[in-house]
Structures are given as structure tokens and as C-alpha cells.
Amino acid sequence: MPRRLVAGLAALSFAAVAVPSPATAESTKNARPALTKPLAGAAATPARSGLPASNFPLGQPGKAAQKQKAVAKGIDLFTVVHGKPTDGYTVSVLMSGKDYGTREQAETAAQAVQAAGLPAGIQEFTRPAVADFPANVSYMVRVGMWKLDERSEAEKIVKQLGGSGVKAKVDFLGDDGFQTTGPWDMRVLTIDPRAFTGSYRASIGTSVAKRETTSSMAKKAGAVAAVNGGFFNIHTAKNLRGEPVGISVVNGRLLSEAVLGRSALILKGHSARISEVATTVTATSADGEKMVVNGVNRVAAPDELVLYTEEFGEKTPADEGAEAVLDAKGQVLELRPAGGKVAAGTSVLHGTGIMADWIWSHAWESWSLKITTKVTDMRSGKSVPLTPETNIIGGGVGLVRNGREHVTAQADGHANVNMILRRHPRTLAGVTKSGQLILAVVDGRKPGVTVGASMVEAAHLMLWLGARQAINLDGGGSSAMVVKGKVVNHPSDGSERGVGDALLLVP
Template identity: 70%
Template sequence: MPTPRRLTTGLAALSLLATGAPVAASAESSAAAAAPSSQAGLPTTAFPLGPRAAAKQTSKAVAPGVDLFTLTHGSATDGYTVSVLMNGKDVGKRADAEAAAAACEAAGFPATIQEVIRPAVADYPEGAGYMVRLGSWSLKDRKEADKVVKQLKEVDIPAKADFLGDDGMQTTGPWQLRVLTVNPGVFRGSYHSSLGVSVAKREKTSAMAKHAKALAAVNGGFFNIHTAKELRGEPVGISVVDGTLLSEAVPGRSALILKNRTARITELSTTVTAVSADGERTVVNGVNRAAGADELILYTEQFGAKTPADDGTDAVLDATGQVLEVRPAGGAVKAGTRVLHGTGTMADWISSHTPEQWKLTVTTKVKDLRSGKSVPLTPQTSIIGGGVGLVRNGREHVTAQADGHANVNMILRRHPRTLAGVTKSGTLILAVVDGRKPGVTVGASMIEAARLMLWLGARQAINLDGGGSTAMIVNNKLVNHPSDGVERPVGDSLLIVP
């Protein structure tokens, strides 16, 4: 459960704002939540976050079997403090916190050292860190905290004004959510993923929804912000659109598999193999991403950029696998073609085993790591890679380490969230939790997100990209309030198509 604030011995004992009821839901309230449907609506039991009371909710029918709910809950009681940064971060080791607190004291700013307990999740143990904080101010007095930050900066102490509702500890909220439920027994459309105009380019969820004439959509998985600027739409992890693998899996990470009106969540791996006409076989290391040293990367016509202009070699293939051209790297991937790009030793492999007019067979396989079975890539199949698994077989099961998010910021602190879940009866639940709006809506931690999806009736649930990416589109309208103030272009989206 979210951790209460624990103050350890510091240079001064200041009273930080720490009001609010415990966040955790009781086992009874989670178990009582019925799977939502277009007839039953959402649970009316106590909301699982904040004060023990029912959330206010309104509903709207979007289409037969598709319903949109707006939920609000809680009230604003958190205010601001000032957090000192240690090596650029607000949580550090005890020794770093003691040194930072001493520096504040020497400069005439009494400080408190606060222990932060990052709770254990399914694949990562509990851990402790330390924060150095100064003062407390009400929500309307943010400017007073900013003044202290400025004064600290003048004596070379980096700090920031910190809203206490973001901590992931006790809070009264408030929360604002939009929840979309799709009952496959009534809805007659289908589910799809979209990467927009290309893999490389980011695009707004609303634009992808409009192009597909979707009833509704939410943003998809994380995209790579640590690659070249022109490639930052590339998904981090698996992406399959209409049966075509467009990005390889990070083995063991959670994903959402969509087919017609079915959705399921599992962990996946991918294998891509190239076999030359002379029988030489090799592993293809990646799909539609930047190439590393001695790698073989497959670029599809959906890539939307040129292959890397490095010292590598390209083999251009037609739809049947015939080698049309062997060329220096850095060319376009034309419609109806694929390109195998090799660097280092793999450039030599292309030169040796893919002369023009030869056939090269490229196979892609996706494996469900829960069942051990292959996932058929039919034209009706789409897959979206998630950020973190949240619920497995009806129990809280947060896989932060496997999904690359094992840290205080991602596990404990509250952020806007986009969540997807599936009930026992097959109903798809899409939820967006707005956040980063002090006094309006605080977002959710990963653990809170898992409990929210359990309350909504999910037996399996996954965290998609969040933060400023969180967006829900219904009938071509943005229905939530992104934390950036405007809708952000993203890598991919989940579409509900009539």
C-alpha cells in the first residue's frame, strides 16, 4: 500500500503536509467489484483510492456495447514543500541526504531528512531512500515555495518546489478518470493498433483515430525518446499492426494482444530469422530501429525513414524475398519492399549471402511466454507493448523490473496513467487517470493503478504509456485533460473501430 511519510532524525523537525486517509482498498471492496458491462455500469462500492466513499460518476453510451464513464473522487488537502536535489535527483542515499541537509543548515535553511519507502512489487523488493525537505505551504501558496527554491539556488543548493500529492504516499486526492468499457457480446466492431503514418514518426492519438474512423482510442505503449530525433516514434518493445511485426519484443515484457473483438494480456518474445538461398541462417536483431554494432536490422515499408547512413550494407527485398539490390546503407524503404541492413560483421554476411536475384527468407515468430505457444500473426492481429503489468489472474501483480521501471519515480510517485484491462467475461476496460494538476487531479502510482483496475473488475491489466502521453479520444473528441495542456504526439495507439 502507499507508504506513510516517515521522518527520520534531521537537523530540524518541520511539519510536512501529510493529511489524508490510507489509499489501499479493503479486500472486500476489491472482491465485490463486478465486471463492468454496458448494462451494469461501474462498481458502486467504495473507490479504492483515498477516502472510503463512492466516487461520483456519470456515463454516456458511445455505441452499442461501448460506454464512457467519468469519475471524480476526493478533495484537495495536500500542499507544497521544497525538495533538495542530490546528484540531480530528489531521492538519494542516507549519506547524500545528510550532506545536503547540512549544507542547507549552514546556509540558514533548517531542513528535514525524510525516509521514503518504495514498496515491494511482484518482481522487485522493497527499498529505502532519503529526501531532504524544507517547509510546508498550502496549495495556494506555491509562490512561497518558489521563493525558497530561488534563495537556495543563490547559495548553490539545487532544489525544486514539490507538490506533496505527487509523492505516492497518503493523500485525499482528488482524482479525475475516464473509463471506457467495451462489451464484446454487444459491440460489433473490432480492436486495432496503429502507428500512424509511419513507425519513425510520432502522431497524436486523435489523428490516428480520425484516420481509422475509430469510435474511440487511447494512446499506446512507450516510445523511444533516446534515439535519433527523426526516429522517436519507434515503440519500445513489441508492435504488431494488422499481422505485421513492426517492432521486436523486449523478452518477458507485458503486452496487449488484440484480435477482432478479443483482447488478452501476456508476456511475449519475438524471433526474426533470415535464411539465404545457400542455406545460411542468421538471427535478425531488430525491426525498424537504429542499428548497433554487428547487428542485422529489418526495415519494413512502414518505417518511414531511410536506413542508417553508416558504413553498413543494405539488401533490398521484394514481397517474395527476392534480392532486388545490394547497396550502401542510407537508402529509402520503398513501398512493397523490405530492407535488411547489416553493420560490421553482419554487413559482411549480407555481402556474402545475398547477391542480387537470390531469394532470402525472413520469418517472424511471436511466442506467448505464459503458454509457451506461438501467437499467429493473422491480418486481424495487433499487439501493443505495455509499460508494466499490473494485474495477473485477478491479483495485483506489478512487474516493474521486468518492464524496465523499477525505481521510486515510476513505482511510487503519482503520474497520469493510461490503463488497459480485461474482465473474466472478456469486457475490455480502458482507463485514463489525469494527473500533475495540483488541486484538480493527482494521478496514480503503479500500485494504485493496479488496485484501480481490480476495482473495475479486471482479471488481467497493463499500464500503457502515461504522463503527458495519456489521452482518450471518443467520437473524435479528446475527453480527458493531458498534463501538458495539449495532446502530445505518441508512438502508437489502441483503436476501437466500428
């Protein structure tokens, strides 16, 4: 459904509100976009060599330009480019800190713009429904339109509005998530497990707590290629911000617990599959008392037990809790107040509030404290064996399930306009019916060069590439693809960002 201008203080066409430098007719048309049309049916059939021969699934119909390069036996790298720039800039008025709101909020904001001496357009748009979250109608207030090379004119309007107490920002129309001509610039790695003789591995870098670039992790492991992994926690203490948000298993060791029901990429050797997972961690004292461990390698909330492994890489939080230091066999080496190192060959069970009392009562020195960890595949209901070959990376959002678009934004914690509808750089992982692994990075946030993808568009891209199951990994400035030591995409920060974990292809 196309977004449309609705009556606020006056009925206006979006073209009519353009101030001094109006956009071209083509830009004007594309500034009133419709949601990208969903793909019909199953994934496109791949060509005998290269990527699908069918039309690129986004933008105007046509085949994308492709370049193919062999990376290693069974691994190919593709550069895919499609579309042309026609979008320009507008000015969006902020409502309670957001660039959209209710109709009532939009009409109030439009009045403020007009009181500042400028015309305002109110635009209605629909955030599309996804598999687990219904559609919703919202409203934007926008002032003017400018061509791609006229951003400075839009910035003047923002400054003028600011002088009248109206908060606003410059917006590139290609970021909206509505109909666009692009362009798109993406990199795709295809890995054929019948030919690739190496293995898929996860890496958290130097430690769980520390962030590290994908290229650094790839270099240390001798990986021939790599992409960034899942989301990491930017809302914790600065020295802990490499912590994965969701499950992380590296070489069979659980380093971060799952968020129940969220998607994950499960790797073993050179096989890959996608499912939703759950984790269970239990502490059993020598006196038979059992207690659920709430988390792994993260800051504890009140009245929680958290397990810190030697991979944590920082002192445990000094939060007035209690800690039991365990050796590799689970013997209690020391009881101590919270806030200490996790030495090599040990782990630390950390309790806050009533869980600190539990540690003092059931983890006496020289006693044993057995820690058991379990990962469950929620689709099959079976346990995932945590062998040294097992690696699991948490996904940001499920995109494709059983060959159909299936975006699980709510279950994966991203049910909002910015994450579902807006375009961003994306790192995507998918598995075909034959077991081929597909890794894609869609560059974005580069007006006139590449627009990125919404989550729905990301699902369409993975279907086009032949994925039967697919997930969204971390994106934005984190999106990076490394091949033979070189970053082959164009990270939107301008340089490669440190991330929480990475997926490595090791020969």
C-alpha cells in the same frame, strides 16, 4: 508504512520546519503520508449498470461520482471523480540530480541547507515492493510547507537556496505517491464483446518513425474511440522518435520486436487478452545460412541485423553498414551501402559490423532471402498467429495477473522510485473474466484538480474496475482518450501529444 521524519542535524517535525506560511493542520497531516492501503482479495463486483458500487479504492473511503454515456453499441464512457484537494507544496533538495538518496547523502544535503540559513527536515520513505522488485528505503531533504495557492512562496525558497549553491525544486506533495485525499479525475471506456460488433486495431499512424496524435490516428481509421498505446523511443534520432519501445503488430505485420518477457495487449477482432510475449525474426539465405535478426524498424547497434519494413517511413541509417533490398517474395533486388529509402512493396535487411559482412556474403542480387517472424505467448508457450486481424500493443508495466495485483516493474524496465511510487497520468488496459475490455485514463499533474496514480494505485484501480488481467500503457503527457473525434480527458501537457501508436475501436 508511513514515511517519517528522522534525525538529521536535529530532530524536527515536518510541521515545525514550515517557513513563513505554514499549511493547515489537515494539509500538514497529509504531507506525512502512508502508502495507499492495498486492496484485500479479488476485484470488486460491478454493479448491474455502471461501474462498481463499492468504495473508490484510493484516498478516503467513499463512492466516486460517476457519469455514464453510451458511445456505440457495446461501448460506454464513464467519467469518475473522487476526493478533494488538501495537499500543498514543499521544497525538495536535489542530491546527485535526484530528489532522494541515501541517509548519508541526505544528512550532507541538510547541512548545506542549514548553512544557507534555513531549517531542513530529513524524511525517510519506503518505495514499496512489487512482484519482481524488493522494497527499498530512501531519504528526502525538504524545506517548509505551503498551501496550494502559495507556490510562489516555495519558489522564493528555491531561489534563495540556489543563491547559496544548493539545488532544489518545488514539489507538489500529491505527486509523492504516499497517502493523499486526491482528487482523482478519470475516464473509463468499457467494451462488451458480446454487443460490440466492430474490431480492436493498433495504429502506428503515418509511419513507424513519425509520431502522431491519437485523435489523428482515430480519425483516419474512422474509429469511434481510441487511447494512446505503448511507450516510444525518445532517446533515438529526432526523426525516428515514433518508434515503439517493445512489440508492435499492426494488421498481422510485426513492426517492432518485443523486449523479452514484457507485457502486451494481444488483440484479434473484438477479443483482447494480456500476456508476456517474445519475438523471433530469422533470415535464411539461398545457400541455407541462417541468422537471427536482432530488431525491426530501429537503429542497429554494432554487429546487428535489423529489418526495415515499408512502414518505417524514413531512410535507413547511414552507419557504414550494408543492406539487402528485398521484394515481397524475398528476392534480393539490390545490395547497397547503408542509408536509403524503403520503397513500397519492399523491405531492407540492414547489417552493421560483422553482420554487414554476412549480408555481402549471403545476400547476393537475384538470390532469395527468406525472413520469418514469430510471436510467442510466454504464458501458454504457443505461437500467436499473425493474421490480418492480429494487432499487438506493448505495455509499459504489468499491473494485474489472474485477479491479483502483480506489478512487474523490473521486467518491464521501470524499477525505480519515479515509475513505481510517484503519481503520474496513466493510460491503463484490462480484461475482465468475461472478456470485457476496460480502457482507463487517469489524469494527473494538475494540483488541486487531479493527482494521477502510482503503479500500485493503478493496479488497485483496475482491480476495482473488475480487470482480471491489466497493464499500464504509456502515460504522462501521452495519456489521451478520444471518443467520437474529441479528446475527452485533459492531457497534462495542456494539449494532445504525438505518440508512437494507439489502440482504436473501429465500428
